[in-house]
Amino acid sequence: MKTFNQLSTEEKNQLKQDLDQRYESFRSQNLSLNMTRGVPSPEQLDLSMDLLTCVSSNYRTENGIDCRNYGGVDGIPEAKRLFAEYMGVSTDEIIVGGNSSLTLMHDTFMRAMIKGIDADNPPWSQQGKIKFICPAPGYDRHFSICNYLNIEMITVEMTDDGLNMDEIESLVAEDNTIKGIWCVPKYSNPTGITYSDDVVERLAAMKTSASDFRIFLDNAYAVHDHTDTPDILMPVLDACRRAGNPDRVYMFGSTAKITFAGAGVSCMAASKANIDWIRSQMIFQSIGPDKINQLRHVIFFKNLDGLYQLMRKHAKILKPKFEAIQNVLNRELGALEIAQWTNPRGGYFVSVNTPEGCAKEVVAMTKKAGVMFTPAGATYPYQNDPMNRNIRLAPSFPPVADIEKATELLAICIQRVALDKMQ
């Protein structure tokens, strides 16, 4: 088979005709498919139904605390122990919170804005213009927090082993208004990349001009492997400690994609100094998280092994969906050399790069045929993909048949738009 560039004018015209015909055939189906967000499917949620009823009369913690009542701002003891193990930290390096790790991240920004990241540094909001490094493509809700707080975002393109550390090291060494970086270190949203050991060690060790620089490490897919040979992330807090920067990283996690997306448990891990600083301010915000829901999770998981077993059940549901994408993209685009896509071993997304300048038009075209993908550009700060090429596929929710249809349509639209652009 020929690559796209090898096609003659005649062949291109023929292909265009074929594609138009196939596109019209999709349109006539009146599809309404949604591949926009990384939400678990009902079958995945069904795996955790026991969570709903596993706490009834057994509402006390191991040390006798009545979870129905007030108190315990940083979580119940057994949840702190379980999630400390999950995050690879000790129990004085963790806070277990409510149902949303996004809330923990957002609130950590708000406190940094108002109070600074420790007692020695001024509040971020009192330092004039500040900036954040945003590896991209990345997670739109991370970028939204920066945008909301008028924090200037510096886009750094993701590489195959995670981050362009040369560029990042040089940026943070020179500019003391750069206060941090967003990271999704494992099965990154949307590229599926896991940071190499070298990337982790350089992040931990790099010289930062700002004395109040922080890594916001959203480890949302820490155990979200699809295979038996999962990616392994070097423990980041340990790396920071070895590099002499123990306070550099805030790590976030949640069970949103383990139990219930809307009713899980979130956690935040960091050095004891960071945790103490944050806990000392959380007491003004809450008398404590929902302890019953934390207890539900501990009872439901039993232990970390129970959580891993659950993740294997998720993998069984997710794997065919990711395989469907690969199969269709390989079949439709494999020989053409006009698009690249990731084939992650875990996480919730596949990242597709169209030819430059095509992504917006492709997504608009699939939308007209009833298939919604994440808006082109959404994976970049300011919704601005400078090459207008990245499209995020989120296959977790729809059934396999729908994913196959949606991906086929995507492949048709990529070719059709590319044909116009490249003529």
Next chain:
Amino acid sequence: MKTFNQLSTEEKNQLKQDLDQRYESFRSQNLSLNMTRGVPSPEQLDLSMDLLTCVSSNYRTENGIDCRNYGGVDGIPEAKRLFAEYMGVSTDEIIVGGNSSLTLMHDTFMRAMIKGIDADNPPWSQQGKIKFICPAPGYDRHFSICNYLNIEMITVEMTDDGLNMDEIESLVAEDNTIKGIWCVPKYSNPTGITYSDDVVERLAAMKTSASDFRIFLDNAYAVHDHTDTPDILMPVLDACRRAGNPDRVYMFGSTAKITFAGAGVSCMAASKANIDWIRSQMIFQSIGPDKINQLRHVIFFKNLDGLYQLMRKHAKILKPKFEAIQNVLNRELGALEIAQWTNPRGGYFVSVNTPEGCAKEVVAMTKKAGVMFTPAGATYPYQNDPMNRNIRLAPSFPPVADIEKATELLAICIQRVALDKMQ
């Protein structure tokens, strides 16, 4: 019986001896009683046990939303309807949140600090020194938020019908750095006072020099009546609307003292303009509250009448506890005219005023005998009760026998300290 001032020196000496003896007898009991915080008792929490298991396979909202999954930043439809009715507002004037109304209040401050209270006013954090009016005695966690944010607190003494409106009107008319006021309008913490209609109307109508002035109205005890003739609070948002200041008030509520203190549902009500402004920022903080827990509450209550029925059960448990305090204080101090205390028809607290300059010593003295009351001063901004006289009693948690003991000890200590001070 004589009043305290009518006692002869000899009688005072005799009383001192008696009190010392009684105090020693208390000390010898090695008591360990806690009357510090307004936490529900286990019997109260037991009233809501059905909440724990009332959602299992029925996890969908009335409009088919899967509560296990992501979404719905301002609450599920049926919860918004129920809590709108509870707060006396419409469904576009309410946000239903997580387990803590303190969080809603704190976060509203944080947003006001960073973004201002609307699009027309600058952020509070960019206006130099700002101030808040803090009616006192009041709730320490309200004052803590101001203190945390370096908002200067202006103490205004509570009156018998709620607020000293002459003083408040004059303050807010003159000083545009006063950005708001804390209010607990019904069964106020700790005085038990409910604002009169006149107070509500003047709060709603008063001229404020600041264009970004807000009432933070913590209606924590809205339905927490102990009697069949409850206090009735004039609807505050309606009053603000009538006065032409529809955006003046943020109202907060929660089921912390209706169902589970640690695992309830919170809500915030305000004008549609306020709610829209806040919701537009909440989307950066969360993909949604715990919708399952909201659904649990709707199913458990059935409707507002179900909630009221539950409150009558709470009243049955709480009433004897509040009566115990009145009985003991009347018996021990009734004739002496050295202390005043409130006799609220609802809420969670009794407020005691000792003779001036005695409160700290009284609380220290009860503590030495094993009975903890809320630290003296805690009910005032900066923990500074200028008359050092206010003590908050929180009788909800301990059993009646313990409350009787603790209150008797308190009465002994008040007399004993007063004897020393007044000689």
